Amino acid sequence: MEFNSPSSAYVHIPFCRRRCFYCDFPISVVGDRRNGTTSTAIAHYTDALCSEIRLTPALGKPLKTVFFGGGTPSLLSVAQLNQILAALDQHFGIDDDAEISMEVDPGTFDLAQIRGYRAAGVNRVSLGVQAFQAELLSMCGRTHTVDDVYAAMDLIRQVGLENISLDLISGLPNQTVEQWQASLECAIALSPTHLSAYDLTIEPQTVFGKQYSPGAAPLPSDELTAAMYCTADRVLTAAGYQHYEISNYAQPGYQCRHNRVYWENRSFYGFGMGATSYVNGDRRSRPRKTKEYYEWLDQQQHHPSALSIPEAVPSEMLLDTLMVGLRLAEGLSLERLAQQFGAACVSKIWICLKPYQRAGWVEVVGTDDTLLPTEVPTHTGRLRLTTPEGFLFSNVVLVKLFEQFDHSSGDE
Template sequence: MASMTLTASDTHIIPPDPIATFLPTAAYIHIPFCRRRCYYCDFPVFVVGDRHNGASSGNIQLYVDRLATEIVTQINYHRPLETVFFGGGTPSLLTIEQLGQILDLLATKFGIASNAEISMEIDPGTFDLAQLQGYLQAGVNRVSIGVQAFQDNLLQLCGRSHTVDDIYAAVDLIQQGGVSNWSLDLISGLPQQSIDNWVASLQSAIALNPAHISCYDLIVEAQTPFAKQYQPGDKPLPSDETTAQMYRTAQQILSGAGYAHYEISNYAKPGYQCRHNLTYWQNLPYYAFGMGAASNLENYRFTRPRKTQEYYQWIADGCNWRVDPTPAADRFLETLMLGLRLSRGVSLKALESEFGIEPVNNLLKCLQRYQDRGWVEIVSVNDRDRYLRLSDPEGLLFSNVVLTEIFSQDF
């Protein structure tokens, strides 16, 4: 297969750590509470209503206490945490004291590195300046705000609890709080969303100057309100051709504005890639705590119960997360599925080191036709290693086609 050489324009491609079994240094914390459930959401969440947060809902404090029990019982691999990510749900429904309780416990149990990235998802309309400042004082140094769209009608169609005015008010608070490392989420392919809507949202996001922007394509998940209303490809959902054009448009506009397209759905200014999420995409081990959270430890992948009472019973029974370890062939496929999401791709040398030369050679043979099509590239990073990656934007856009081919092979 022909090889390309890394050029100055590819400087955002940083060689990943070698693929191997490492000790975990990342922890995901699932906070399942929301004021209401968005119509596209299939995450494990618990709706508390518009007037409730951690100070006014006993359910939230009960959950935090159970979460603390799970953290205490976790095996300690004696490496300080380098990243912590509070996801949900809506973590900004926690009080400052509840967030501090969790972070203090993590620090006591595992230790937290002095330069750790501590991220927290927040929603417009769920926090004020004093609350944000309290989160920052507790240790949070990166926030991710769920915007999704800059059109009120689209927000309403999604079941979001905020308005466009709330978005600007929330960003103003972030700027007042002095948060430099913050991210903004958008969703493409929404019902009634046009290309013009999407371009306007991208331009509005850029104007707010976040360090990081995530652009997710809507997936109509089973058992969600959207699944009962819409069929993929049917109006008022945009056509497949339109959503593909939305993807290309995001890549063009955001890259032109100085955001490196470092992962299939994520863009960042230099130095602001999400360190925690890179743990997932490099298939490295990580802790996870909370209802429905999935951990990756010692080649065991385990997802906790998704329903509240079942999760509480699992904790009462001793928090046993061990299942059958992931077979080597499955780890090979997982590494490709995750690593090819990154614009830098995966190291062929590291793949050969962990899985052997034969599966790598078979992989390259099965991908030859996609390289001929321009979707797959082999990039020389130095004299000793090459990286397999998907081209941007076409290869990343059609990543499911490439991955389907990979998963059809017998490695």
């Protein structure tokens, strides 16, 4: 099986002022007074990141998307961002029309900084808002205020950045549907081109994980979080946003090109602490802690061949393809699935999902979105979850697929 060469890169910037109470990401806390111009740790990490980039085999294509995630990438100085982008460009090449995204947090940058980011090539920013209620921000351990959100949007707009995404979280402790709808409406009023609406996940080692039990008060009930999900779908689509992925909405023409690489199961490079790469069907994660990451990188520098990527067999890609592809509103091409994994595999997928079609969670549609007859297994059209019901119950559907195919060959 042929794998596409990577044309996207994820770059992890792990530094944060403090750890939010829901966060389980690989981060390094630097405090409220440290940033890229004052922290030796950030400067050292930037150098290490560039070393990793140069050690990674370049497989032929210039980069069409670059995504700086974190952590808080807006703690980088403009010079450090330029240093990383220069390393990527020199080693892989970056297309002139590449989407270069950067996560930024309110209160962590000024006008000169965001202007410098834009001049360096950043043409899309994702602003971590999470909520428009002061009490919810404080309860989450966020360092910014509601006023900081509006100030950040003003700075972003002043430098002419138009491709702006806002992140919001539902299902927070003590959060009501009314508060959630108010946050959605405040976000819409700021006219971002993209909105991500995530449902809170309680991770065991976080502050929230130690304080709360999933499904128990003061966390909203399952019924309440379902109501929040449906509220987001109703309010945002009524405002002109396309619900194009389980947690993501975009104005026409502004879907996140980088994240679509993940959902279409295409190859990408990953750089930095805790980052994952996906090359030749093989996923590889870097160590999640600072010391271990530097030790790992030192080992790669002495043994460069360790960074070479073996090819995976097609059957190993089936679950990945199903798990990420069904997150998209358009779903998966059954014809392409048949080409990749065999017609018998597609029939098996459909038999597995038939009960969920009867429940109204799964459907097969043609190129014009008309429903196709599905009394017998079909190898044409697109298999997709319905919106919002199928999206809402996506975990049930995906768990069933995992149980069916985890120990099966993709070409059976």
